[in-house]
Amino acid sequence: MYADSALSLIVPLCVIALVFITKRVVLSLFIGIAIAGVMVTYHNATANGNSFNIGSLWDVLVYIYKSISSVFYSFNETGNIQWESSNLYVFGFLIILGIITQMIAYSGGIAAFVQWAKNKVNTAKGSEFLAFIAGIVIFIDDYFNALTVGQLTKSLNDANHSTRERLAYIIDSTSAPVCILMPISSWGAYILGIMATLGEGQDFFVLLSSIWGNYYAWFALFAVFLTIYWQINLPAMKKYKNRGVRDFLSTTQKEGSHIGLLIIPIFALIGFITLLILWTGYKESGKLDLLEMLANTQTGFSLFWGGLAALVLNLLISWKYLEKRAFFPIFKIGTYSMIPASFILVLAWSIGPVIKEDMQTGIYLANLTKVWLEGGVGYSSVAIPLATFIISAFIAFCTGTSWGTFAIMLPIGLNLATTNNVEFAFVMSAVLSGAVYGDHASPISDTTILSATGAGCSVESHFITQLPYVSTTALVAFVSFAIASYFNSILLGYGVGVLLLLGIFGLYKKAYA
Template sequence: MQDVGALALLPVVTILVVAVLTRRTLFAMLCGTLVGAVLLGGWGFFDSWIGYFGASMADETLQWLMLVVVLFGILITLFERSGAVREFAAWAERFVNSRRKSTVLSFLLAIVLFVDDYLNVLTVGTSMKAVTDRYTVPRTELGTIMKLTAAPIAVIVPFSTWALFFAGLLEAQGVTSNGSGFGAYLESIPYIFFGWIALAIAALVAFGVFPKLGVLKKDIARAEATGDVFPVGTTADERAAEGALPLDAEVGEFAVSGDGAERAVAAAPADAPAAGPATGATAVATRAPELAKPRPWNFLVPITVMIAVTILTEVDVLKGTVAALLVAIVMYTAQRRLKVKAVFEAAFDGVGSMLFVIVLTALAFMVQHMNIDLKLADFVIASTEPVMIGALLPAMVFLVCGVYAYATGSFWDLAAVITPIVIPLALAMDVNPIIAGAAVFSGAALGSTTCLYGDGIILASRSIGIKPLNLMSAILPYAGIAAALSLIGYLVVGFLGL
C-alpha cells in the first residue's frame, strides 16, 4: 500500500473529467484505472494494471454481481422475445391514460420492489419504459424516478439486502437494541435522512409537482416538442438496440405518428419474437400481431416468483433470479411462445447484451481496489478530523461518506470500512452511535444514487437504454437537494444532542 496524500484523488478526478469531456464512461473508467496503476506501480504500471484487473475479477462480490447481471440479461431477453414485456405494457396502459399516471406507476412499482436495488432498477426500467414512452416521458425522467427510489427504499425498509447488511455492521460494533443489531437498525431508520428525503422528491417528480431542473428540464421540453424520449446524442445504433427507429421513419404499411401514440406492425410469422413498443416520435416494428386481450401474467408471474424466492432465501437475489428464469422458460415453452432453440438463442443474446455492464463493473471494482491501496479513505478522514467535534460528527460523517461513495463507486464496502471507525469515534465524543451509523448508511445511499460508475447507475441506465452519464446528469440536481437537506438534518440532530 502507498500513502500518496491528495494524489489519491487523481484516479477519481480523471474518471469524472474524461467522462464529462468525452461522454464515454467506459473510456473514462479505463483512463482512471491507468492513472491509478501509474500511481501504484510507477514504470511498472502495466503489470500493476494487470494485477488489479486480476484482483477485481477474483473479488467474490464482483463474481456474484456478474452472475446476477448475466442471468437478468437472459431473463430480460426472454421477456422481450416472448412478447411478455409488450403484453404487460399493453395491459398497464389500460390503467394508465396520462403522462402523470405513467410516472406514478413507475414510482409505485419501485416502492414495491424494495427488496434489492439491483432487482428494483432492472425490473422497473424493463417493464415501464414501454409505458412511459407512449406518453413521451424522457428516459432520463424514468431513470431519475427509479434511482431516487431504489437505494433509498432499500435502506429504510428493514427487510432488504441493504438493511440486513447494515444491521450486521452495527452488531459487529456492539451497537444493539433488545440484544440485536437488527433492533439498532430499526431505531436508526428515522435518522436515515437521505433515504426519506430522496423518496419524497421522487414522489413529487412522479406526480409532476416538483420543479424541473437541469438536464431533465431540457429533456422534458425536448420530448414534449419533438416526441423523442432519448437523450441528445443518442446514436442510431443505440436506438436500434432499444427497438426504436429513426425519427420520421416508416414501418410496414404505416407512417410514423408524430405523437408516438400509434404502433406499426410489420408482416411476420405469428411466432416471431416481438420488438419493443413505440418510442416518442419513433415507431417500432412489432413482429407479432397485437393481442386483443393482453396477458400480463407472463411477465408478472416470473417477477413475483423472483421477489418471493428472494425474500424466502434470506434476501438472496441470485436465487430469486434463477427461480424467475426457470419459471419463465417453463411458461414460454409450454405456451409455445418460444421453442427450445429460441430459448438458447435468447440466452446467448442476453449474455451479450450485458457485456458492456460487465466490463464497466469490472473496471469499477478495479478503481475500488486501487482506492483502498492509495488509502483514499484515510486521506478523506484525516482531512475532516480537525472539524470532527461532537455536534458536527453526524453531519461530517454523512458528508464524508457521501463524497467518498460518489467518488469511488463503493457503497457497502464504504460502510464496512467506515463504520468501525465512526462508531468508536461517536462513543468517544458522546454522540448517539445509532445516529452516527444512520449517517453512514445515508452517505452510502447517496453514492449509490448518483455515482457515474456505481453499479446502481450502470444497471439502471442499461435497463432504460441510455448512457450512465445521461442518467447521472439528470439525477444530480435532485439528489443534490436531498443531500443538502440531509446535511441540515444531521446538523440539527447533532446540535440538539439526540
C-alpha cells in the same frame, strides 16, 4: 499504500472529471485504472530503490490486466484459479434479462400490456407513479429492484412519452433509499453484520432508531414524488431525452397475444428470485431467521437461476406466439442489448478495489475526518453528524460504493459518538444518508449503472440528469441534520426539510415544469 496522502484522491477525482468532460464512462474508468497502475508501479519501484523506466510500463500493463481480470477470477493460496461466481452470475442475469425483454416484445406481450394499461394509465405522470410504487414494493435488494422495475414499467413509460432518463432517476432514487429504510432487506442485514463487529449490543434497535433520522433516504422518496406530481424537468433532464436509446420495443399487438405474456414472466422473475434469495440464505446460515437468511444470501446465484427459471417459463407460454425464425434475433438482440452495461460494470467493479485497497481513498478521508473532529477543530454536537454526512457522501461518490463506505465510516462514527457523548443512532443516520447520496450521485456506482440498465438509457445521461435532483435533496438533508443537531429535535429537522423541499421544488415547478 496512499492512506496517509492526498494522492489517494487522484484516481477517483480524475475518473469523475473525465466522465464530465468526455461523457464516456468506459474510457474514464479505464484511464483511472491506468493512472492507478502508474502510481502503484512508481511507488513499488521507489520503495525498492529502483527508478520508474520503460521496463516499468510492462508492470503497469500487468496491473491493468490483473485489476480487470479480478472481476472474473483470482488465484487462491494453492495457486489454483478461483472463479468469481457471484459476478459471473450477475453478468449472466443481465443477458437473461435482455433475452426475456425481447421475447416478451416478439410475442406481443408488451404491446398487449401497453394497450391494456393505456386505458387505465394514459399519462406520463401515471406511468411514472407506477414505477415509483413498484420501486417501493420491491425492497428486498437494490440490484433486484433496479433491474426488475425497469422491465415492468419501461414499455408503458415509452408509450406515455416519458423519458428513459426520468425512469432511471425514479428507479435509482427508490431502490437504495427503500432498502436502507427496510431493516428486513439485504442492506439491513449487511449493516447489522457490520454493527455486530462493533460490540455495542442492541444492534437491531439501533438500526431501527437510525431509520427515523435518515433524512436523505426519506427526502429522496419525497423528491421523486414531487418530481412526478409536478412533472419537473430540470435543464439537464430536458436536454438529455432518451439519449442513445435504440431499443424502443414494438407496440403493435399480435393477434391472440395478451397481457399475461408480460405479467407472468415478470412476476415469475420476482417470485423465483425472492424464493432463491431466502433459500440460499437459509442454506448458508442454517437458521430459519429472516435477518440471518438475508445476511447470508447469495444474490448473484439467486438472480441468475431465478432469471433462468423465468426465461424457461417465458419460453413455454410464448412458444405459440413466436415465429421460429424469431428465436435467433431474440437471443442475439437480447444479448447485445446488455453488452454495454456489462462492459461498464466490469470496469466499475475493477476500479472499486483499486480505489479502496491500493489508493486507500476511503481510509484517507475517514482518518482525516477523525483527526479533525477529535482534534477539537470546530467540534460541537452539530459538527459530528454534519462531518460524517459529508465525508460519507464524498467517500461513496469517489469509490462508487455505499456498502464499502458503511464498513469504513460506521466504526469511526461510533467512536466519535461515544467519545463526545453524541447519540450513535443519529450519527449512524448521517453516515447512511451520506453514503446513499454519494452512491446515487457517483458515475462509477454499480447501482447507477444498473438503474440505467433497467431503464434502458445510457449511464452517462442517467448520471448527468439525476445529479441536480439528488444533490438538491442532499443539500436539504444536510440542513435538516444541522437543525436536528442544534435543537436536538429530529422532528424539527423534518419540518424544516419538508418545507425546504416543497419550496425549492415549487420553484423548480414554476421554472421547469
